[in-house]
Amino acid sequence: MDHALEVRGVSLRFGGVHALTDVSFAIRKGELFSIIGPNGAGKTSMVNCISGRYKPTEGEIFFGGKSINRLKTNARASLGIGRTFQNLALFHHMTVLDNIMVGRHHLLKNNFITGSLYWLTGARREELQHRRKVEEIIDFLDLQSVRKAPAGTLSYGLRKRVELARAMALEPQLILLDEPMAGMNLEEKEDMARYIVDLNEEFGMTVVMIEHDMGVVMDISHRVMVLDFGRKIAEGLPGDVLADPHVRKAYLGEEDPALVDPSEASAMAESAA
Amino acid sequence: MAASSLIPAGDFRSTYGADTTIFPTATSRNMAILGILILVAVPTAFSWLGVSPYWLTLLIQIGYYGIAALGLNILVGFTGQISIGHAAFFGFGAFASAYVSSKLGVPVFFAIPLAGVMTAAVGLVFGLPAARLKGLYLAIATLAAQYILLDFFSRAEWFTGGTVPALAEPFSLFGYTVRSDQQYFYVVLAYLVVCFLLATNLMRSRDGRALVAVRDHYLSAEIMGINLTKYRTLSFGLAAFFAGIGGALYAHNQGVVSNEGFGIDRSILFLAMIIIGGLGSIMGTLMGTAFMVLLPEAMEWLTALLRDTPIDQALALRPNIAFLREIAIGLVIVLFLIFEPDGLAHRWRQIKAYWKLYPFSH
Numbered sequence: 007m008d009h010a011l012e013v014r015g016v017s018l019r020f021g022g023v024h025a026l027t028d029v030s031f032a033i034r035k036g037e038l039f040s041i042i043g044p045n046g047a048g049k050t051s052m053v054n055c056i057s058g059r060y061k062p063t064e065g066e067i068f069f070g071g072k073s074i075n076r077l078k079t080n081a082r083a084s085l086g087i088g089r090t091f092q093n094l095a096l097f098h099h100m101t102v103l104d105n106i107m108v109g110r111h112h113l114l115k116n117n118f119i120t121g122s123l124y125w126l127t128g129a130r131r132e133e134l135q136h137r138r139k140v141e142e143i144i145d146f147l148d149l150q151s152v153r154k155a156p157a158g159t160l161s162y163g164l165r166k167r168v169e170l171a172r173a174m175a176l177e178p179q180l181i182l183l184d185e186p187m188a189g190m191n192l193e194e195k196e197d198m199a200r201y202i203v204d205l206n207e208e209f210g211m212t213v214v215m216i217e218h219d220m221g222v223v224m225d226i227s228h229r230v231m232v233l234d235f236g237r238k239i240a241e242g243l244p245g246d247v248l249a250d251p252h253v254r255k256a257y258l259g260e261e262d263p264a265l266v267d268p269s270e271a272s273a274m275a276e277s278a279a
Numbered sequence: 280m281a282a283s284s285l286i287p288a289g290d291f292r293s294t295y296g297a298d299t300t301i302f303p304t305a306t307s308r309n310m311a312i313l314g315i316l317i318l319v320a321v322p323t324a325f326s327w328l329g330v331s332p333y334w335l336t337l338l339i340q341i342g343y344y345g346i347a348a349l350g351l352n353i354l355v356g357f358t359g360q361i362s363i364g365h366a367a368f369f370g371f372g373a374f375a376s377a378y379v380s381s382k383l384g385v386p387v388f389f390a391i392p393l394a395g396v397m398t399a400a401v402g403l404v405f406g407l408p409a410a411r412l413k414g415l416y417l418a419i420a421t422l423a424a425q426y427i428l429l430d431f432f433s434r435a436e437w438f439t440g441g442t443v444p445a446l447a448e449p450f451s452l453f454g455y456t457v458r459s460d461q462q463y464f465y466v467v468l469a470y471l472v473v474c475f476l477l478a479t480n481l482m483r484s485r486d487g488r489a490l491v492a493v494r495d496h497y498l499s500a501e502i503m504g505i506n507l508t509k510y511r512t513l514s515f516g517l518a519a520f521f522a523g524i525g526g527a528l529y530a531h532n533q534g535v536v537s538n539e540g541f542g543i544d545r546s547i548l549f550l551a552m553i554i555i556g557g558l559g560s561i562m563g564t565l566m567g568t569a570f571m572v573l574l575p576e577a578m579e580w581l582t583a584l585l586r587d588t589p590i591d592q593a594l595a596l597r598p599n600i601a602f603l604r605e606i607a608i609g610l611v612i613v614l615f616l617i618f619e620p621d622g623l624a625h626r627w628r629q630i631k632a633y634w635k636l637y638p639f640s641h
Contacts, residue, residue, distance in 0.1 A: 108489065108492045115485075121486050176503065
């Protein structure tokens with residue numbers, strides 16, 4: 007089996023806090039993989055380990071078959087790992103266009119000397135070529151109207167979309183989305199879900215998504231992993247995970263069997279799936 | 280939104296190339312060219328009109344300080360670092376250019392950019408702590424650069440002449456030697472235009488964007504593949520490069536370079552220039568420099584007006600009237616920071632926006 011990403015026995019500790027304990031999983035190429043779990047379960051810590059923000063205390067992470075443990079954060083971007091942030095992390099004073107252009111940093115060749123000489127060194131030609139690519143992303147995410155607006159002036163939903171655009175501009179093989187739909191209304195969520203599915207199917211990116219909206223997770227994910235207190239408690243097809251008693255207990259909330267009759271509970275699980 | 284409203288209705292760009300020009304409209308570009316042409320005519324016009332040559336030296340000062348301040352703006356305004364040792368790099372450029380031109384015999388035309396490169400190398404070394412330090416801690420680290428370099432100037436006699444001022448050859452090109460301020464004005468103007476073009480180009484290409492990204496959100500910049508250590512250090516190198524060019528131009532204007540004038544007070548003045556001009560604004564840098572160079576002159580003139588007036592007599596200022604000037608300069612800067620914290624560049628944009636829509640500005 008060809009794995010895009012493989013996480014083997016990763017633990018992460020901050021002093022006495024065990025953020026992650028012996029987590030292992032593997033993501034296939036082209037998969038849309040969701041990580042769910044209650045607050046503080048270690049979902050974002052897991053993504054931070056993959057993107058290089060944190061170094062795992064134990065264990066190893068493989069990307070495309072090679073260990074990336076010792077790779078610096080910025081080198082992981084050129085390797086093909088892109089991500090968005092849970093709390094927006096755009097470049098506030100830059101325009102949307104420039105924000106997305108920053109995403110193409112590792113694909114651009116000009117340095118500060120050739121860039122300063124702009125017309126003489128082909129920096130201009132390179133800028134225009136990449137502008138074309140950026141415009142494709144702008145078209146895909148419907149950002150045309152805010153192209154020249156400073157990112158800090160946009161509404162929350164638009165900022166989330168610009169973050170996605172910036173991560174896409176990296177042309178990553180693996181894209182990590184940390185709560186792409188948090189704080190959005192229903193319409194924005196539907197749009198975002200559509201974009202994520204297209205990202206996966208049309209652009210062929212492997213997607214790892216952290217999301218709390220169970221409806222969306224069950225709808226679009228190929229597989230789901232559940233974390234609780236830094237441990238993996240389940241992994242599998244969305245329907246199976248949802249029916250798992252451990253998951254129900256940890257995340258979805260346990261029902262008192264005395265109050266709810268079992269046929270109703272299973273009907274609820276099915277409708278959610 | 281404010282920025283986009285400055286483009287006149289009906290001015291559409293149909294290519295990406297037209298959308299990446301330095302000047303947003305043809306008019307603004309032509310105005311800039313016109314401005315340079317007016318400056319070209321200034322030395323001749325001054326001598327016709329009998330303006331004191333002192334004003335020309337002030338314009339030259341704005342030129343070389345402006346180039347140095349541009350470097351500091353790249354560091355502080357665009358990359359979000361801090362430096363309170365900029366004047367030391369300015370001084371290093373001055374000594375370096377004097378050294379390579381008079382001791383090593385390099386033609387001054389090449390000595391100036393060479394001094395820039397040498398200063399950049401020194402700036403890179405002193406920029407290394409920036410990879411680890413931020414904010415106030417970095418400020419103190421750059422303060423160390425200020426004092427280490429000043430100490431170096433007074434001890435390294437082979438390089439600076441120690442207590443004896445170093446000689447700097449006059450500027451010459453193709454065997455023609457520039458001796459008067461009238462001619463040197465063009466040298467500074469040419470360097471100024473080139474430096475500002477280089478900086479503008481830098482900021483609209485890959486590495487310039489990376490610098491701004493580091494300022495705005497360094498964590499996500501790193502995730503976007505930007506090497507923080509490299510770009511933080513690089514920004515010190517770039518700042519020192521422009522400081523070196525400015526210092527070299529200063530050296531060849533003065534003819535001699537002494538240890539004076541590269542102290543921390545000058546570093547603070549450089550910071551004042553870019554804060555008043557507008558952090559993160561290339562043209563604002565020049566406005567701020569002009570403001571800081573001309574402010575003492577304006578205050579001198581105002582305090583002179585006050586001499587022997589009833590106010591002067593009532594307060595018995597007489598010999599202390601000169602101090603009034605210093606106080607006024609401080610006061611103007613404080614008032615400026617309160618009422619115009621975004622700098623002259625911001626005010627200038629608002630004035631332009633107002634006239635663009637005049638008389639229907641609301």
